[in-house]
Amino acid sequence: MAGILVSEGRYTGPSFLPESLHADAGFAVGFFSLTVYEASTMENLLKKLDLTSLRLFVAVCQERNIARAAEREFIASSAVSRRIAEIEAVIGLPVIQRQSRGITVTPVGETVLRYALAIIGNIEQMSAELSRFSSGAKGRVRVVANLSSIVQFLPEDVAAFGRAFPEVSIELEEENSADVLRIVGEHAADFGICNSVAGSEAFEQVPYRQDRLAVLVPGGHRLAGALRVSFDDLLDDSFVGLRSESALTQLLTQQAAGAGRQLDVKIRVSSLDALCRMVHAGLGIAVVPEQVGLLYLNALDVSLLSLSDAWAVRRLIMIFKSRDQLSASAAALVGFLGKGG
Numbered sequence: 001m002a003g004i005l006v007s008e009g010r011y012t013g014p015s016f017l018p019e020s021l022h023a024d025a026g027f028a029v030g031f032f033s034l035t036v037y038e039a040s041t042m043e044n045l046l047k048k049l050d051l052t053s054l055r056l057f058v059a060v061c062q063e064r065n066i067a068r069a070a071e072r073e074f075i076a077s078s079a080v081s082r083r084i085a086e087i088e089a090v091i092g093l094p095v096i097q098r099q100s101r102g103i104t105v106t107p108v109g110e111t112v113l114r115y116a117l118a119i120i121g122n123i124e125q126m127s128a129e130l131s132r133f134s135s136g137a138k139g140r141v142r143v144v145a146n147l148s149s150i151v152q153f154l155p156e157d158v159a160a161f162g163r164a165f166p167e168v169s170i171e172l173e174e175e176n177s178a179d180v181l182r183i184v185g186e187h188a189a190d191f192g193i194c195n196s197v198a199g200s201e202a203f204e205q206v207p208y209r210q211d212r213l214a215v216l217v218p219g220g221h222r223l224a225g226a227l228r229v230s231f232d233d234l235l236d237d238s239f240v241g242l243r244s245e246s247a248l249t250q251l252l253t254q255q256a257a258g259a260g261r262q263l264d265v266k267i268r269v270s271s272l273d274a275l276c277r278m279v280h281a282g283l284g285i286a287v288v289p290e291q292v293g294l295l296y297l298n299a300l301d302v303s304l305l306s307l308s309d310a311w312a313v314r315r316l317i318m319i320f321k322s323r324d325q326l327s328a329s330a331a332a333l334v335g336f337l338g339k340g341g
Contacts, residue, residue, distance in 0.1 A: 147271070230309055
């Protein structure tokens with residue numbers, strides 16, 4: 001707003017005021033003085049009424065005694081008195097009345113006390129909420145994980161984490177292990193969960209779970225009565241497989257090539273649920289995570305056989321670029337999952 005000018009008791013400023021007020025220099029002076037006073041007072045309040053002064057003033061009001069307030073706040077009585085005097089100097093009015101056995105709070109002091117309590121309360125509430133972020137108790141975490149970890153372990157583990165950290169929200173996205181590495185490498189997720197595959201050594205790692213593979217065969221299959229087989233025993237069978245880019249498919253292809261064979265894959269699907277149902281329909285056998293196969297034993301006409309090969313026990317790991325770069329919430333989730341949920 002433009003300034004208001006007064007010359008020899010007459011208003012000579014802009015003409016936005018009503019004509020009836022042009023001659024009222026008192027109005028102009030009063031308006032101007034009030035604006036300057038409010039701005040000056042606000043500036044002084046912001047500079048002088050710091051949290052320490054307000055806290056000490058609250059203590060004096062609650063204790064009704066400067067000495068007891070000083071003892072409570074672990075500060076000298078003279079320092080408390082000086083802070084009270086500074087408040088009174090800024091306001092221009094007394095906030096307490098000193099008496100022989102203590103103090104009484106003036107009406108002005110009661111007003112200051114009411115606002116001081118509100119300010120301190122808000123600061124404490126803000127501090128508590130911020131500390132929950134820094135401790136991992138509140139926030140959002142984005143995780144990319146492979147299919148095996150999501151189907152076998154993460155539902156129960158994430159649910160348990162949610163009970164311990166109810167104000168942390170988790171965005172979980174399924175990707176194959178190769179894409180998990182890429183996404184975490186691009187900083188597009190807080191951390192990832194995948195099998196220990198080529199390229200994972202470039203990241204910091206925390207062990208998550210063991211992923212044991214087993215063989216799912218349809219009812220009536222020649223191996224349906226067996227408890228344990230080797231991968232070589234399966235190479236004459238037709239397979240149901242996952243997509244070619246999945247870590248499991250690549251592992252099986254490599255193992256078959258090592259035996260001088262090529263897998264006979266009749267059909268490929270994108271989910272473990274579809275994989276198991278294709279086996280149930282008699283389209284072939286499949287190598288699946290053991291926990292997944294157990295889910296379908298009672299629901300489908302299939303048998304689950306242990307796979308005896310050493311490579312059938314895989315490591316699931318959590319990967320991230322640097323632990324120092326993890327948010328508090330992400331670090332809390334990594335720590336929780338690293339203990340087996």
